[in-house]
Amino acid sequence: MKITLTVNDEAYPLDVEPRRVLADVLREDCGLTGTHLGCEHGVCGACTVLVDGKAVRSCLMLAVQCDAKAVRTVEGLAGPDGEPHPLQRAFSAEYALQCGFCTPGFLMIAAGALDADPDQIAGLVESNICRCTGYEPIRRAITHATRGDD
Amino acid sequence: MSLLCIESAAEYCGRELTWGNLMRQWTRREDERLLTGGGRYVADMAVPGCLDAVFVRSEVAHGVLREVDCAAAREVAGVAGAWSAADVPDLPDTPYTLMARLATEEAVAGREWPVLVKDRVRYPGEAVAVVVGEDRYRAEDGAAEVVVRIDPLPAVVTPSAAAEDSVRLFDDLSNIAFEGETGEPIEDAVWRDAAAVVEARYRQQLLMPTPMECRTILALPEGDRLTVWSGHQAPHRLRAELAAVLGWPVDRVRVIVPDTGGAFGSKSAIFPEYVAVAYLALKLRRPVRWIEDRMESMLTATRGRGQDQRVRLAADADGHLLAYELAIDADVGAYPHLAGAMPLQTARMATGVYRTPRVHATVRSVLTNTMVTYPYRGAGRPEATIALERTMDALARRLRLDPAELRRRNFVAPESFPYRTPTGRVYDSGDYAAALELALETLDYAGWRTEQSRRRHDPAALPLGIGLSCYVERSGGEAGVLHEYGSVEAHEDGTIVARCGSASSGQGHETTFPAFVARELGVDQRRVRLVEGDTDEVPDGVGSFASRSAQVAGAALRQACGMLIEEARVRAAELWELPVAEVVWSDGTVSPRTGGTAAMDLGELVKATGPLQAENRYESGMGFPFGTHAAVAEVDPELGTVHVLRLVAVDDCGVVLNPMLVKGQAFGSAVQGLGQALYEGIPFDDDGLPRLAHGLLDYLVPTAAEIPPITLKETYTPTPNTPLGAKGAGESGCIGTPAAIVNAVADALRLTDADVLQMPLTPDVVWRAANLREAG
Numbered sequence: 001m002k003i004t005l006t007v008n009d010e011a012y013p014l015d016v017e018p019r020r021v022l023a024d025v026l027r028e029d030c031g032l033t034g035t036h037l038g039c040e041h042g043v044c045g046a047c048t049v050l051v052d053g054k055a056v057r058s059c060l061m062l063a064v065q066c067d068a069k070a071v072r073t074v075e076g077l078a079g080p081d082g083e084p085h086p087l088q089r090a091f092s093a094e095y096a097l098q099c100g101f102c103t104p105g106f107l108m109i110a111a112g113a114l115d116a117d118p119d120q121i122a123g124l125v126e127s128n129i130c131r132c133t134g135y136e137p138i139r140r141a142i143t144h145a146t147r148g149d150d
Numbered sequence: 151m152s153l154l155c156i157e158s159a160a161e162y163c164g165r166e167l168t169w170g171n172l173m174r175q176w177t178r179r180e181d182e183r184l185l186t187g188g189g190r191y192v193a194d195m196a197v198p199g200c201l202d203a204v205f206v207r208s209e210v211a212h213g214v215l216r217e218v219d220c221a222a223a224r225e226v227a228g229v230a231g232a233w234s235a236a237d238v239p240d241l242p243d244t245p246y247t248l249m250a251r252l253a254t255e256e257a258v259a260g261r262e263w264p265v266l267v268k269d270r271v272r273y274p275g276e277a278v279a280v281v282v283g284e285d286r287y288r289a290e291d292g293a294a295e296v297v298v299r300i301d302p303l304p305a306v307v308t309p310s311a312a313a314e315d316s317v318r319l320f321d322d323l324s325n326i327a328f329e330g331e332t333g334e335p336i337e338d339a340v341w342r343d344a345a346a347v348v349e350a351r352y353r354q355q356l357l358m359p360t361p362m363e364c365r366t367i368l369a370l371p372e373g374d375r376l377t378v379w380s381g382h383q384a385p386h387r388l389r390a391e392l393a394a395v396l397g398w399p400v401d402r403v404r405v406i407v408p409d410t411g412g413a414f415g416s417k418s419a420i421f422p423e424y425v426a427v428a429y430l431a432l433k434l435r436r437p438v439r440w441i442e443d444r445m446e447s448m449l450t451a452t453r454g455r456g457q458d459q460r461v462r463l464a465a466d467a468d469g470h471l472l473a474y475e476l477a478i479d480a481d482v483g484a485y486p487h488l489a490g491a492m493p494l495q496t497a498r499m500a501t502g503v504y505r506t507p508r509v510h511a512t513v514r515s516v517l518t519n520t521m522v523t524y525p526y527r528g529a530g531r532p533e534a535t536i537a538l539e540r541t542m543d544a545l546a547r548r549l550r551l552d553p554a555e556l557r558r559r560n561f562v563a564p565e566s567f568p569y570r571t572p573t574g575r576v577y578d579s580g581d582y583a584a585a586l587e588l589a590l591e592t593l594d595y596a597g598w599r600t601e602q603s604r605r606r607h608d609p610a611a612l613p614l615g616i617g618l619s620c621y622v623e624r625s626g627g628e629a630g631v632l633h634e635y636g637s638v639e640a641h642e643d644g645t646i647v648a649r650c651g652s653a654s655s656g657q658g659h660e661t662t663f664p665a666f667v668a669r670e671l672g673v674d675q676r677r678v679r680l681v682e683g684d685t686d687e688v689p690d691g692v693g694s695f696a697s698r699s700a701q702v703a704g705a706a707l708r709q710a711c712g713m714l715i716e717e718a719r720v721r722a723a724e725l726w727e728l729p730v731a732e733v734v735w736s737d738g739t740v741s742p743r744t745g746g747t748a749a750m751d752l753g754e755l756v757k758a759t760g761p762l763q764a765e766n767r768y769e770s771g772m773g774f775p776f777g778t779h780a781a782v783a784e785v786d787p788e789l790g791t792v793h794v795l796r797l798v799a800v801d802d803c804g805v806v807l808n809p810m811l812v813k814g815q816a817f818g819s820a821v822q823g824l825g826q827a828l829y830e831g832i833p834f835d836d837d838g839l840p841r842l843a844h845g846l847l848d849y850l851v852p853t854a855a856e857i858p859p860i861t862l863k864e865t866y867t868p869t870p871n872t873p874l875g876a877k878g879a880g881e882s883g884c885i886g887t888p889a890a891i892v893n894a895v896a897d898a899l900r901l902t903d904a905d906v907l908q909m910p911l912t913p914d915v916v917w918r919a920a921n922l923r924e925a926g
Contacts, residue, residue, distance in 0.1 A: 027194070033187070033189075033191075033194035034188070036191070036362075043845060043846040046362055073187065092181040098656035099412040100181075100189050103184055128853075129846065131360055131818075132656050132814075134818040134820060134852075136817060136860070
């Protein structure tokens, strides 16, 4: 099936099997491997990306459902000049990642909420799994980034 | 405090610590790529022509394999091949672990672990066929067409049941695959004459390590060599084991560990699937990968813990410990090949932090119809600590002594080190009372006791309890794996390459080791780069497990730096025709003591005198980190819920290379310890199948919603066993935290029978315990 995904403002005209999930298409067809698969059943949240600004588990969504939609992944988080997103800097400053595997999912779920409704952020962090940090550094990082501390 | 101990992120970064400064840099070298989607895990590698392997797995726990037919699978579009064991008679078996006596030859004798089941299924999910396809979708299409027929047999899933041998995993052999003991048997009179004897039974439930990245391997044949990428903790071990399986010399195998998404002990071995992938890559002369998915990992990744324990603890009327006995029936899973003897490590640590004169621990490693038990963060030490510390609280209740006071009366004293325990360990150094007192003060122990007593007189208040857990653990590894490779090489351009045999799975080696080497040499850390996790680039190595990298690899690098400095002085002396004693090393430069010739930077020296490298194989002694964890928990007896109000973790791991990273690991491991205490466990159905149909909705690892306020503190007692003084870090929370939480719940409920509280403390378990109390 022919679709066009717009990922991080770039158009990807693709011919994909309808059964392929968004995460696989992002990783294998678009070559954007920053989106990770941690459970493939929608619980861990490592594969979270933004579709039309809303956070989704890309392991539970078919790529064909995103035809003509705008997808944002961790590769598109930095500014156009390459300046890191405040969340990326805050995660580093707070040691909010260790192995880094779950990190793109936390960044994207926080980025989506930061744009939409910062009050939601604390609760949203509870929806993803990190096995390394114990979450507290992630919470601190997101809080700092939300407040725009400098 | 040692000069090596870096006090803050600011010092680490060499700048003033302000939020603004931190926001303009990356605190770890790993961070830029991992935060921007540039990380490179095995599944991210695009290797042209790479095939995906998918395993067809048994849906029963125990059974006789009657038929596997792969013919239909081979007809599926995009499938490159499908095989049962009968189709590949030359497929090697899964080898057993030679390292650190984790497994023994006697235990595996007569017990073959085929990579694909030949005639008998022994654990749910055991692979009966493998299918490779152009991508994962095609391979799964093929796997769905494989016809499998298995006649089920009764299954045994607890060591106590399996030890009866009424159901045998190997027909002519007992399920008891290994027996061992530490210490001497304790005569009856000791128990008879003691003022107090406490007995209890504990279940250390099976846990799943659950790194966020499951297991991964990609094998690429090139010429007469095989290159393997794997998320792994011990690349040189994987190289040696793959080479042995293939009957090759080790230099024909190259193992590369790229970014690894967590491990926690579970990625240090060779697994049946890895043997299959290497074999098929060579058979097909094509790259083949296996990227384990979560649901298959829930059946077939190694588990941790898994012990049924019986304990007896005797004391005199003043609370001085007289004797301790620990009997372990350990669940080692269906095959003893990876870690059948590992439970002996619990027996060795049975003494704990106390100067108990008589301690005896026995181990039976029992085969069950579950995937193999293997090290998981803590690996044998949590089981020892939890059994003893729960029993200490039960004894304090019996003697009507404050549990803190009971511990104070029994600690091994600081002047007693090195201390040889009755169970065969020689503790290096410690100040156990200091850790306890700091934990009590940090927690406000007296204040919480007051609050507890107030609540006991307030019928409307929920009961509250305080739990203590004093631990000592072993870091660095066991005999045979206490060494590590470390080298430093100076280049003409002034850069320095450090190499070590460790492999990071999230611990930040790329940041920590170059900074450490830079400090040792007195150069800017930007000049130093780390190379690890590639067996072609690092000639030798052991790996990253048993909290050993800072302790052993750190010490190896420190010595290598010292050797490099000496060699630099010798060369400069020759160059300048001076005695070596007249050449001074300072901040990365050599200079004549008396002045004259200008100082020469290391890079200049290499230009003048040729390549300069110092290689070191360092052999460490064991380290014994210790600490006290303390928890306050509120229990709702009607709902069975536990609300942890405070958790304090005081840890001592001696000299710290990077305090921010050590704190991060301490916090993360405390949360994993919380998971063992309250949430994580594997329930089984009568047919031996784990009830995990909904994956991570059934196996509950803690989320951000479950994290109590946690305060971390440190005491500082270097190990005298290495020139660096670092003890292992990173496993403390899994070891110290669970008993603190369980003890707090037992204290809240004023339980006299410890057996009724078995982890995880789900609402069901706690409700029953609370209502038993009320019924009693």
